[in-house]
Amino acid sequence: xxxxxxxxxxxxxxxxxxxxxxxxxxxxxxxxxxxxxxxxxxxxxxxxxxxxxxxxxxxxxxxxxxxxxxxxxxxxxxxxxxxxxxxxxxxxxxxxxxxxxxxxxxxxxxxxxxxxxxxxxxxxxxxxxxxxxxxxxxxxxxxxxxxxxxxxxxxxxxxxxxxxxxxxxxxxxxxxxxxxxxxxxxxxxxxxxxxxxxxxxxxxxxxxxxxxxxxxxxxxxxxxxxxxxxxxxxxxxxxxxxxxxxxxxxxxxxxxxxxxxxxxxxxxxxxxxxx
Amino acid sequence: xxxxxxxxxxxxxxxxxxxxxxxxxxxxxxxxxxxxxxxxxxxxxxxxxxxxxxxxxxxxxxxxxxxxxxxxxxxxxxxxxxxxxxxxxxxxxxxxxxxxxxxxxxxxxxxxxxxxxxxxxxxxxxxxxxxxxxxxxxxxxxxxxxxxxxxxxxxxxxxxxxxxxxxxxxxxxxxxxxxxxxxxxxxxxxxxxxxxxxxxxxxxxxxxxxxxxxxxxxxxxxxxxxxxxxxxxxxxxxxxxxxxxxxxxxxxxxxxxxxxx
Numbered sequence: 347x348x349x350x351x352x353x354x355x356x357x358x359x360x361x362x363x364x365x366x367x368x369x370x371x372x373x374x375x376x377x378x379x380x381x382x383x384x385x386x387x388x389x390x391x392x393x394x395x396x397x398x399x400x401x402x403x404x405x406x407x408x409x410x411x412x413x414x415x416x417x418x419x420x421x422x423x424x425x426x427x428x429x430x431x432x433x434x435x436x437x438x439x440x441x442x443x444x445x446x447x448x449x450x451x452x453x454x455x456x457x458x459x460x461x462x463x464x465x466x467x468x469x470x471x472x473x474x475x476x477x478x479x480x481x482x483x484x485x486x487x488x489x490x491x492x493x494x495x496x497x498x499x500x501x502x503x504x505x506x507x508x509x510x511x512x513x514x515x516x517x518x519x520x521x522x523x524x525x526x527x528x529x530x531x532x533x534x535x536x537x538x539x540x541x542x543x544x545x546x547x548x549x550x551x552x553x554x555x556x557x558x559x560x561x562x563x564x565x566x567x568x569x570x571x572x573x574x575x576x577x578x579x580x581x582x583x584x585x586x587x588x589x590x591x592x593x594x595x596x597x598x599x600x601x602x603x604x605x606x607x608x609x610x611x612x613x614x615x616x617x618x619x620x621x
Numbered sequence: 622x623x624x625x626x627x628x629x630x631x632x633x634x635x636x637x638x639x640x641x642x643x644x645x646x647x648x649x650x651x652x653x654x655x656x657x658x659x660x661x662x663x664x665x666x667x668x669x670x671x672x673x674x675x676x677x678x679x680x681x682x683x684x685x686x687x688x689x690x691x692x693x694x695x696x697x698x699x700x701x702x703x704x705x706x707x708x709x710x711x712x713x714x715x716x717x718x719x720x721x722x723x724x725x726x727x728x729x730x731x732x733x734x735x736x737x738x739x740x741x742x743x744x745x746x747x748x749x750x751x752x753x754x755x756x757x758x759x760x761x762x763x764x765x766x767x768x769x770x771x772x773x774x775x776x777x778x779x780x781x782x783x784x785x786x787x788x789x790x791x792x793x794x795x796x797x798x799x800x801x802x803x804x805x806x807x808x809x810x811x812x813x814x815x816x817x818x819x820x821x822x823x824x825x826x827x828x829x830x831x832x833x834x835x836x837x838x839x840x841x842x843x844x845x846x847x848x849x850x851x852x853x854x855x856x857x858x859x860x861x862x863x864x865x866x867x868x869x870x871x872x873x874x875x876x877x878x879x880x881x882x
Binding site for chain 2: 523525526528529530532533534535536538539540542543544547548550551
């Protein structure tokens with residue numbers, strides 16, 4: 347013992363204190379270097395060069411100048427109002443239908459709750475697929491399949507909501523208190539009765555919270571769906587930019603800002619009421 | 622094993638539950654119990670005692686077909702099965718059984734009345750028992766009567782999460798009793814309650830079972846509960862029946878030996 351260097355004689359806790367960084371394995375070191383290379387290469391390839399940013403400043407200033415003041419022509423405002431209403435309708439209808447369809451899909455995909463355990467993987471996969479494909483891609487698909495307009499937008503929000511709510515509803519069902527479920531199973535209750543009698547009441551606050559987030563998300567999504575022809579205010583915004591009507595565009599952007607902010611305020615109030 | 626039970630309190634009537642040569646082992650694990658044989662008669666109040674891991678809860682589950690036994694036969698409430706009951710038998714058993722668990726198992730966000738109405742969920746076409754607001758009048762009336770029997774009708778509209786532990790367990794008893802079962806199974810019903818609430822719950826259990834002539838089997842760690850509230854005490858130790866005696870004949874030393882390592 348007396349031959350050992352002083353550091354070796356220290357107990358493990360003291361040695362830990364001395365080592366500022368743990369040893370890095372070869373694999374971990376390779377991964378860190380690869381990640382750093384990827385970040386640097388990406389910044390080098392597609393981030394804006396400083397000279398272009400400087401050149402862009404006067405152009406942005408010119409665009410803002412052409413956008414102000416926002417168009418307040420009554421006929422235009424009326425048309426925009428109808429488009430805003432359509433946007434909200436797309437969000438509300440898509441969310442409502444999506445939430446309704448999410449409930450059975452979540453039940454079928456929730457581990458330990460599903461009546462068909464073999465199918466759970468399939469339904470989880472379906473929900474993941476709905477979630478991972480971006481909403482604008484869904485909008486393009488529905489514009490092609492059901493035509494231009496609000497119906498394509500509603501279908502997009504519906505699928506997007508299933509992707510979002512399907513996952514969180516299933517997680518809430520999996521986390522629901524097991525004791526009431528076992529108590530009801532002991533009475534001979536069916537799986538559907540256990541779902542409706544014990545699981546849904548138990549995780550209702552979580553379901554409502556997720557639904558409100560889905561509605562908020564749907565309103566934000568529905569304002570841009572019109573850019574690809576799926577109805578709503580986005581369609582108006584696209585034509586305003588296409589026709590260089592920047593004052594109209596600024597009025598639409600302001601309206602979108604107000605409506606998204608209002609929806610966030612409303613859902614926030616509802617969540618607080620729920621708490 | 623000390624003196625086994627011979628006849629139920631009602632004399633040589635046919636047993637409500639009869640198990641013969643029952644063994645249970647979980648896959649890859651040791652045997653929980655082996656070659657158990659015993660009979661439980663209508664109207665008896667039986668305490669099943671034993672240390673942790675002695676197999677009390679598993680025996681309850683095996684004798685009611687909730688968990689399949691590895692071997693042996695069970696005749697419970699007129700259903701005869703080897704190991705595991707058929708779906709039809711399981712359904713028939715659940716119609717005549719009331720369960721109360723250590724954790725009350727109430728849906729916390731629902732009212733006491735809705736939780737008691739849940740007792741009807743095992744009936745055919747019982748979707749109307751999902752919530753008291755959609756339940757038919759007879760279910761609501763019976764649920765309220767059941768709450769009355771545990772002296773909690775004044776809490777019918779209180780949410781389960783607003784009830785004390787003892788009150789919640791009494792609502793669970795009301796739920797188990799709402800369909801007038803022939804057999805009431807209580808798995809450590811007082812384990813999560815303080816001593817005063819535990820005695821209160823046990824007293825109500827026993828009074829109700831006697832008044833309604835329901836057979837009651839409860840598991841407990843509490844030797845005082847077993848001695849005070851049961852007619853008969855069955856002790857399990859190391860997967861065997863250590864003794865099976867009328868509670869009036871119990872020797873405190875035997876009781877102590879059940880829990881000694």
